[in-house]
Amino acid sequence: MQGKIVKGIAGFYYIHTQDDAVYECKAKGIFRNQKIKPLVGDNVEIAVLDREKKIGNIEVILPRKNELIRPAVSNVDQALVIFAAAKPEPNLNLLDRFLITMEKQNVETVVCFNKTDVASEAVKEHLLKTYGSCGYKVIFTSALFDKGLDCIRAILKDKTTVVAGPSGVGKSSIINLIAPCANMETGVISEKIERGKHTTRHSQLFCIEKNTYIMDTPGFSSLYIDKMEKEELKDYFIEFQPFEEECRFTGCVHINEPDCGVKEALQKDRISRDRYENYLLLYEELKNRKKY
Ligand SMILES: Nc1nc2c(ncn2[C@@H]2O[C@H](COP(=O)(O)OP(=O)(O)OP(=O)(O)O)[C@@H](O)[C@H]2O)c(=O)[nH]1
Numbered sequence: 001m002q003g004k005i006v007k008g009i010a011g012f013y014y015i016h017t018q019d020d021a022v023y024e025c026k027a028k029g030i031f032r033n034q035k036i037k038p039l040v041g042d043n044v045e046i047a048v049l050d051r052e053k054k055i056g057n058i059e060v061i062l063p064r065k066n067e068l069i070r071p072a073v074s075n076v077d078q079a080l081v082i083f084a085a086a087k088p089e090p091n092l093n094l095l096d097r098f099l100i101t102m103e104k105q106n107v108e109t110v111v112c113f114n115k116t117d118v119a120s121e122a123v124k125e126h127l128l129k130t131y132g133s134c135g136y137k138v139i140f141t142s143a144l145f146d147k148g149l150d151c152i153r154a155i156l157k158d159k160t161t162v163v164a165g166p167s168g169v170g171k172s173s174i175i176n177l178i179a180p181c182a183n184m185e186t187g188v189i190s191e192k193i194e195r196g197k198h199t200t201r202h203s204q205l206f207c208i209e210k211n212t213y214i215m216d217t218p219g220f221s222s223l224y225i226d227k228m229e230k231e232e233l234k235d236y237f238i239e240f241q242p243f244e245e246e247c248r249f250t251g252c253v254h255i256n257e258p259d260c261g262v263k264e265a266l267q268k269d270r271i272s273r274d275r276y277e278n279y280l281l282l283y284e285e286l287k288n289r290k291k292y
């Protein structure tokens, strides 16, 4: 039978199967046969050992489309990052850090600004201009007034999406509205896990409808960009790319070089100043970290 690993804990894997059941499986022999460790998100072939108790063994891990490191999950189609348009004011530096880590891992990101009911039109316009002009899909929602949630449902459909955002932006409110089943499923799995007595937070995928999975990630308040050369940073500011052809120097980092296409685009207001300033800050951060 085929299914998807939705959670892994203490040597047990929980497989959501196509008939909408959850099997508790071990992965006996997999490492020996395939030399890989199962990962949440993996599509697998299982042998059913006990149909009633829903116990099985993972026999084959099907080929992975990709593999994220943070959070550890495979076969991710996209990320959905949620910030509040107001209350709290969106920390765009944090948002840019998130976008960079996803660009580096080659995962497309959709940006959602929630709490539009308490944000001014001018702020919304500014956010749309800043991120829409980079090429990101931007969605505005109000979980409180059930606005924009169909847009979220539509972008999630038939995909596996990692959902992230800082605390207090309304991420849980949104997830509860689009996936009321998410809580229930946690219940079923935690019942089985009780025996393992593990209480740490583990990454878990929720099936919100057929072929549609989300992974809710814990709220974050800071995000370090690591394992990155400062010269590499510009590659993850995707809006720079079309202007880089105009730079006189190859490998131009768009800071102090003369005849820089990116700086020229900035002067002409074709690149967001907020984004460029965050670029400078992050570049400095990477440069200074190198000293240690
Ligand atoms: N005005 C307004 N308030 C909202 C909206 N969505 C959520 N809230 C409120 O914002 C607060 C935080 O919402 P949560 O859904 O708990 O936010 P969260 O992002 O999951 O935060 P954590 O649980 O801390 O990770 C709650 O008081 C919600 O009622 C919205 O669209 N508009």
Ligand SMILES: [Zn+2]
Binding pocket: 244, 247, 248, 252, 253, 254, 255, 257, 259, 260, 261, 262, 263
């Ligand atoms: Zn340049």
